[in-house]
Amino acid sequence: MVPDGAYRVGLATVAAVFALLLLAFVTSLVVQARPAFAHFGFGFLTGTKWDPVHGHLGALTFVVGTLETTMIAMVIAVPIGLGTALALAYALPRRLQAPLSMGVELLAAVPSVVYGLWGLLVVAPAVRTVLEPALAKLTGGHEPFGGIQEGIGLLLAGLILSIMVLPTLVAISRDVLIAVPHEQVEGAYALGATRWQVLRRVVVPHARAGLLGATTLATGRALGETIAVTMVIGNTVSFAHSLFAPTATMASVIANEFTEATEPFHLSALVAVAVILLGVAILVNVTARLLVRSVGGRQRVGLGVA
């Protein structure tokens, strides 16, 4: 046996090392970003003009682009993911459950660049020729469904992102749903509940903290996803006034411009964008933790989020 004291000292050391690493990491980023923040001030966050050659650098377009793509992805992925997880956990015959679950887990292992290529070569033409015309027709072509139908752009990026986060979302949600105690399910059935009522009134509420955790994880991935988004979003430094228009995200602009950032402040501005992205990611995570805590009540369900 390791003596109690040594054990505690060991743990404290490990924790301290991690905290120091994190601190060093954030500090170095902030130090690199400082020239940009110092030069542009608050305007860096609110400015929409991004012109490194003439020294106008405002990151708002990218912040909005990241939030928009993430939102589109989650709006598509959450209902589909939850439905799929419920079906995998409670509705499908066991013969189908195992192979489908395995398929979902395999999808989670596909590298993002492959999703990007597939999105560019296969999904983009379909979006241009089928989805965008259909949406435009359905809505009369008003904003945000107007403009040139290019395939590549905000909608495609959101769509690809949703497909990319689905496996994670489904796999974790399914595990969380399966973990709902059998007595709870039986208790509801024994009162005359239908299967739908059991799922809606007992299983999902019981699993909600974990489901929220799964959604947070997926959101985090969508926020930071880089290569696939860079391949399908079009990378123009302009707001997308339509879902069909190209734009850029924080991650995509960093990936795109990093190697050619030679102008003064350009490199520093890109690091500053990274700092903002980090901030957004942390904000989402903290909000989710607070939410999980407030809905989780007295239970401790699910992931390491609680």
Next chain:
Amino acid sequence: MTDPMIKPELAPGVAAEPELVPPPSPMPVMQLRDVSVAFSGRPAVRNVSFDIPENEVTALIGPSGSGKTTLLRSLNRMHDLVRGAEVSGSILLGDIDVYGGSISPTLLRSRVGMVFQRPNPFPTMSIYDNVTSGLRFNGVRRKALLEEAAESALIAAALWDSVKNRMKAHASTLSGGEQQRLCIARALAVEPRVLLMDEPTSSLDPVATKRIEELLGELKDRVSIVIVTHNMQQAMRVSDTCAFLLMGEDRAGELVEYAATTKLFGEPDDPRTADYVNGRFG
């Protein structure tokens, strides 16, 4: 020889003989005929037949693995939820064939309620929502009706006084015994004809156990009760009728004896029953 079916004419003025035949017992609330249950082809309960009298407490006793739980769960079709479980024979609720297709499992389960071994209130719901959950599953929406049913059920489960001022509190704030009584109230709120209880006190302390045992006697007028118990004293204390199950050669549970509780514990017909109730058994 006179035909027994033809009553001899009574001379006028002669009083009729007092009735010697006992009055026909009222119709049982449930009747089991040759009920067998198998899991993936392996029999767990075989050919069990007996009646469950209305407004009485019927106890199912027998050693571990004799199929008490399995038999109990066949009465409200809980085995429908288990893959590979197969129930055969016939079970009647009144004159409805439980497995006959004329009654849906969900409706059946609102007629035949169940209380589990471990208290299982819904932890995400308030006390009030727990009690009314069964009614809401069954489509009751009217607030007045729900409130009335909740109060009546909680009073019946002897829980009203301690929860009436905190109906919005989470069910998990109750003690184990209170949680089990909440589960009883939850089952009663649907107004079932039969209440199935699988070792409802096995996870409770003696005081909480006593409260629930007392409750059973009070509930008899309202609902017919079938209770599984490991505890001989409990079976003796709470039940009117008793069924004793035992594993046969291939470990499938069979009914050894079914009798009034006083008889089954006092002068059982089968020596195996005598061995079991006197504790001379594994």
